[in-house]
Amino acid sequence: MKRQIVLLTATLLLAACDNKQEKTTPSQTGLTPQQIVGIGKVVPQGGVIELAAPASGIVKEMHRKAGEHIEEGELILSLCSSDEELAVREVDSRLKSQELTMESARIMLEQQRILYTEQERLLKDAKELLVVGATTGENVRTLQNEFDRGTEQIKRLENDYRLQQSQLNELKIQRASRVDDLQKKVFRAPSDGILLDLAPRVGEAVSQYQQYGRISPDKPLVVMVEIDELFAHKLQLGQPCRINLHGNDEVAATGEIVHISPDLKRKSLFSDSGTDLEDRRIREIEVSLNEVKQPLFIESKVECSVQLN
Numbered sequence: 182m183k184r185q186i187v188l189l190t191a192t193l194l195l196a197a198c199d200n201k202q203e204k205t206t207p208s209q210t211g212l213t214p215q216q217i218v219g220i221g222k223v224v225p226q227g228g229v230i231e232l233a234a235p236a237s238g239i240v241k242e243m244h245r246k247a248g249e250h251i252e253e254g255e256l257i258l259s260l261c262s263s264d265e266e267l268a269v270r271e272v273d274s275r276l277k278s279q280e281l282t283m284e285s286a287r288i289m290l291e292q293q294r295i296l297y298t299e300q301e302r303l304l305k306d307a308k309e310l311l312v313v314g315a316t317t318g319e320n321v322r323t324l325q326n327e328f329d330r331g332t333e334q335i336k337r338l339e340n341d342y343r344l345q346q347s348q349l350n351e352l353k354i355q356r357a358s359r360v361d362d363l364q365k366k367v368f369r370a371p372s373d374g375i376l377l378d379l380a381p382r383v384g385e386a387v388s389q390y391q392q393y394g395r396i397s398p399d400k401p402l403v404v405m406v407e408i409d410e411l412f413a414h415k416l417q418l419g420q421p422c423r424i425n426l427h428g429n430d431e432v433a434a435t436g437e438i439v440h441i442s443p444d445l446k447r448k449s450l451f452s453d454s455g456t457d458l459e460d461r462r463i464r465e466i467e468v469s470l471n472e473v474k475q476p477l478f479i480e481s482k483v484e485c486s487v488q489l490n
Contacts, residue, residue, distance in 0.1 A: 214412075214489065215488070215489055215490055216486045216487060216488050216489055217408060217409075217412040217415065217486070217487050217489065218484055218485065218486050218487075219406040219407050219408040219409070219463075219466075219484075219485050219487070220406070220407055220427075220482065220483075220484060220485075221404045221405055221406035221407065221424075221468070221482075221483050221484070221485045222404070222405050222480055222481070222482060222483070223402055223403075223404055223477045223478065223479060223480060223481045223483060224397075224402070224403060224404075224405055224479065224480065225374075225397050225398050225399075225400045225401070225402060225403070225479065226400040226401050226402070226403050227398065227400055229377065229395050229396070229397055229398075229479070229480070230371060230372065230374070230395065230396040230397075230398060231392050231395055232257075232368070232371075232392065232393055232394040232395060232396060233390050233391065233392055233393075234368065234387045234388065234389055234390060234391045234392075234393050235365040235368070235389070236260065236362070236365035236366055236389055237260075237386070237387060237388050237389040237391075238260035238261055238262070238366060238386070238387060239260060239261045239384065239385070239386055239387075240258055240259075240260060240381045240382065240383050240384060240385050240386075240387060241258075241259050241260055241261045241262075241383070242258065242259050242383065243257075243258050243379070243381075243382070243383055244256040244257055244258055244259070245257050245258075245376055245379070246376070246379065247376050247377060247378045247379045247394075248375070248376065248377075249375070249376050250373075250374070250375055250376075251370040251373070251374065251375075251376050251396070252370065252373050253370055253371065253372050253373050254369050254370060255369060255370045256367060256368075256369055257368045257369060257370055257376070257379070257394065258368050258379070258381070258393075259366060259367045259368070260366040260367075260368075260387065261366070262363055262366035262367075265359065265362045265363040265366055266363060268359045268362070268363075269356065269359045269360055269363055272352060272355050272356040272359050273356065275352055276349070276352045276353070276356060279345070279348055279349045279352055280349065282345055283342070283345040283346060283349055286338070286341050286342045286345045287342060289338055290335070290338040290339060290341075290342050293331065293334050293335050293338050294335060296331060297328075297331040297332065297334075297335055300324070300327050300328045300331045301328060303324050304321070304324040304325055304327075304328045307320055307321045307324050308321060368393070370396060371396070372396065372398045372399075373398065373399045374396040374397050374398040374399050375396065375397045375399075375479075376394060376395075376396055377394070377395040377396065377397050377479070378394055378395055379393065379394040380392070380393050380394060381393050397479050401469070401470070402470060402477060402479070403436075403439075403467050403468060403469055403470065404422075404424055404434075404436065404467070404468040404470065404483060404485055405465060405466075405467055405468075406422075406465070406466050406467075406468055406485040406487075407446075407463040407464070407465055408463060408464050408465075408466060408487070409461060409463060410445050410461060410462045410463060410464060413445060413463075413464035415489055416438065416441050416464060416466060416487065417438070417441075418438055418439065418440075418441065419437055419438060420437060420438045420487050420488060420489070421435065421436075421437050421487075421488045422435065422436050422437060422438065422468045422485050422486060422487050422488065423435055423485070423486045423488070424436065424468070424470070424477075424483050424484070424485055424486075425483060425484045425485075425486070426475065426481070426483055426484075427481075427482040427483060427484060431474075431475070432474060433473070433474055433475040433477060433483065434470050434471075434472060434473040434474060434475070434477060435470070435471050435472045435474075436468045436469050436470040436471050436472075437468065437469060437471065438466050438467070438468055438487065439467050439468065439469045440466065440467035441464065441465075441466050441467075442464055442465040442466070444464075445462040445463065445464055446462060446463055446464075446465060447462055466487075468485060
């Protein structure tokens with residue numbers, strides 16, 4: 182009898198433990214995250230400028246070095262440009278010859294206009310004298326023929342002058358094109374900033390549109406962060422953020438979300454290789470920095486904690 186009482190008591194205790202466990206499980210699964218963490222990169226606002234070569238050629242001279250601060254329009258490097266310089270001088274020579282030809286055409290036209298005016302006056306006087314019988318009809322007809330020939334001559338000279346002017350304009354356009362080709366051999370900074378890197382060296386070949394360097398513009402630093410798609414719907418503008426250096430628990434800076442991408446991206450923007458694909462998609466946010474407590478370097482990898490509440 183005692184043995185049966187002990188077994189019954191043990192059975193009741195096990196049943197009570199099972200009921201207690203069932204009551205605590207739903208409360209645990211109902212927890213919501215207070216923050217979400219994403220991996221980010223420190224960049225200047227608007228991003229780093231990738232410099233593309235406007236022309237191809239051989240590097241002749243390097244005027245600046247990586248790490249130096251440069252201003253907009255400042256010379257970075259120059260390519261060999263002997264062919265382009267020769268082309269400009271050739272067009273300049275043709276321009277001078279064409280300007281002289283056009284000036285001659287103008288002088289001939291002005292002289293013909295003076296003669297035409299005189300012929301017109303003589304014809305008018307002859308017609309008035311013919312009315313009173315002071316001249317002959319033959320003289321009037323002769324003056325009329327000379328006047329008509331003068332009219333045709335003016336038309337021909339005017340057309341020739343316009344033709345010479347048109348050829349001069351074409352040469353000016355050609356010169357502008359040659360000068361543009363020459364200027365493309367000189368690479369200049371598109372904005373103020375720090376020259377992060379400069380790939381080519383003197384004597385090396387550069388292809389047109391090839392990236393030859395990068396500039397970090399003089400703009401405030403921001404953090405571009407990637408948030409997993411599971412939490413994409415929880416992001417809002419103005420949410421506070423804490424920035425930590427990768428592998429460091431200390432807060433390096435604080436800020437807030439100022440931009441949220443409208444779409445989900447398939448591939449990480451922070452991958453070092455184009456073959457480094459991501460299985461999950463992410464939503465990109467931009468975080469402005471309010472307080473910087475530790476030095477942040479351009480393109481340094483950081484962790485960003487977004488406070489949801």
